Each structure stands twice: as structure tokens, then as C-alpha cells.
Amino acid sequence: MQKVSSWRDLLQSLLSSPAERTRIAATIGVRTITLTRWVQSDSVPRPARLQQLLYALPVQFQDQFRSLLEQEKLLPSVSLQEEMVPLQEIPFSFVREVFETRATTPDMLRFWAISHQVLQHALRQLDPVPVGMAINMVRCMPPSTDGKIRSLRESIGRGTNPWKAELGQPMFL
Numbered sequence: 001m002q003k004v005s006s007w008r009d010l011l012q013s014l015l016s017s018p019a020e021r022t023r024i025a026a027t028i029g030v031r032t033i034t035l036t037r038w039v040q041s042d043s044v045p046r047p048a049r050l051q052q053l054l055y056a057l058p059v060q061f062q063d064q065f066r067s068l069l070e071q072e073k074l075l076p077s078v079s080l081q082e083e084m085v086p087l088q089e090i091p092f093s094f095v096r097e098v099f100e101t102r103a104t105t106p107d108m109l110r111f112w113a114i115s116h117q118v119l120q121h122a123l124r125q126l127d128p129v130p131v132g133m134a135i136n137m138v139r140c141m142p143p144s145t146d147g148k149i150r151s152l153r154e155s156i157g158r159g160t161n162p163w164k165a166e167l168g169q170p171m172f173l
Contacts, residue, residue, distance in 0.1 A: 007068040012039045014057060027056040027130060027161045050074055055131045056161060094121055112156065119158040127160050134159035134167060 004010040015021040015035055025032045028049060037043045045053065050069060057065055098117055105113045115137050127133040136157040140149045157167030 004064075004068070007065055007072065007074070008039050008041065010061065010065055010068060011035070011053075014061060015039060023161070024053070024056045026165075028052040047074070051129050055129050090121075115156045116158070119156065123158055123160055130160040132160055132162050134163040136167065 004013065015024070021032050021035060025035055029052075030049070034043070034045075038045050054062055054065055054069070094117075098114055101113050101117060102110060119135050119137065122135055123133060126135075134157060137155045138152045139155050141151045141153055143149050159165060159167055
């Protein structure tokens with residue numbers, strides 16, 4: 001990779017691969033054209049988007065990207081500990097959404113729909129600036145005749161980069 005003088009140059013070189021451009025855009029929740037506009041100086045991302053972009057980049061480029069952002073005073077110099085956002089209470093709007101899902105989803109799909117909502121919310125709370133997290137929903141298998149539960153089964157999983165958004169096939173534990 002050639003010497004870069006700005007975060008836009010670094011981003012442009014990383015976006016030269018269509019697959020990487022699509023992955024980064026999906027990770028931070030923007031369209032690929034938005035990334036192109038940022039590179040071409042047609043628009044400037046908000047600080048929160050820059051923070052997400054930083055953690056969406058491949059690990060080997062994150063320090064360089066951070067220092068370029070700090071040079072342009074687009075990102076304050078802070079340690080990772082200072083960046084951490086304290087967990088908040090579960091908002092009533094989310095609880096209402098879950099109750100609505102429960103009331104309107106057929107029995108066969110209810111577990112999957114609610115699990116998906118809960119895992120998405122958990123990822124947003126626990127990994128607000130996606131640095132990589134995977135969460136699996138684990139269910140107890142029915143107890144044996146002696147009343148003891150002897151196995152668990154992964155049901156559904158969600159993740160942020162470097163894990164896939166939809167985690168692999170469930171398995172017995």
C-alpha cells in the first residue's frame with residue numbers, strides 16, 4: 001500500500017475491493033455510495049459514523065486510520081477505556097416492540113422473531129462501536145426422566161465483524 005496522507009486516502013485504498021466496500025458499508029449501516037462520497041469529499045461523516053468506520057476497517061489499518069483522524073481533529077485522542085459507553089436501562093420502546101412481536105407473530109415463528117430482536121438490541125448495547133462480538137442464544141433441552149437437564153442446544157446467534165451477522169448452524173453443547 002502506498003503512503004497515505006489523509007483518512008480519505010486510506011479509506012479510498014481500502015475501498016478499491018468491491019467486496020471490502022460492501023462489507024464496510026454493511027458493517028456501519030450505510031450505502032456504498034456514502035463511502036464513495038466520504039472519499040471524494042462530497043460529504044463528511046458524523047463523528048459517530050467515523051467511530052464506527054474506524055472499527056469496521058481491518059484491524060491492521062485501525063491505528064493508522066485513528067491517527068489520521070486525530071491529525072485532522074475529527075476524532076479526539078482518547079483511550080479505548082474512555083470510549084466505552086456505559087450500559088443503559090432497557091428502553092420502554094424496545095420492550096413495547098418485543099410485546100408487539102409476541103402479540104402479532106404466529107406461535108411457530110415467535111421464538112425466532114423475539115430472539116432476533118433481543119440479540120440485535122444486545123449487540124447494539126454491548127458493542128456500540130462494533131469491535132467484534134458474537135452472542136448465541138442457548139436453550140435447555142427437555143429434562144430426562146430424573147428431572148435433570150443434561151444438554152443445551154444453540155438456537156440462534158448474531159454477531160458483529162469479524163463474525164458473520166447470522167452465525168452458523170446451531171449445535172448441541
